[in-house]
Amino acid sequence: MSVRPDPSSQLTNEEQALLREIAGLMIPASETFSIPGADDPLIHADILASIGRDLGAVRDALTLIQDLNPKNAASVHGLLQSARPDLCASLISVITRCYYRDDRVMTSIGMAPRSPYPQGFTIEPSDFDLLEAVKAGGRRYRLLPEDEEKSKPG
Secondary structure, three states: OOOOOOOOHHHHHHHHHHHHHHHHHHHHOOOOOOOOOOOOOOHHHHHHHHHHHHHHHHHHHHHHHHHHOOHHHHHHHHHHHHHOOHHHHHHHHHHHHHOOOOOOHHHHOOOOOOOOOOOOOOOOOOOOOHHHHHHHHOOOOOHHHHHHHHHOOO
């Protein structure tokens, strides 16, 4: 037996259409690189299936966008960033995480269209001496009370 999601928690057809339009404005298709936009049917379906815990924020962002009716991606971003940066971040996160999961997009940026494990990815060696200046700056955070006890010389 499978659990069906509460129908009232899903986006309406109008909200889905607006989300697809916004996704296409944010990440348009590129003929030069032969990659789809974020409004591609497969990517859009992944976005709808993956909203999950961001549903409320996405719905609020779409309502705000619908009420103010911006005309292009820059005005959508400017509107959301100034009015509700939290909603802007949620909307960007939902769209980009699905966009960069698409095999066509991953291939176009030179990444293998697979999960990183179990094979992993090779990371080029780095010069860890570059971190010495950061380490020398000391701690820039506050310890929790239980960690303060552990850090006392004893």
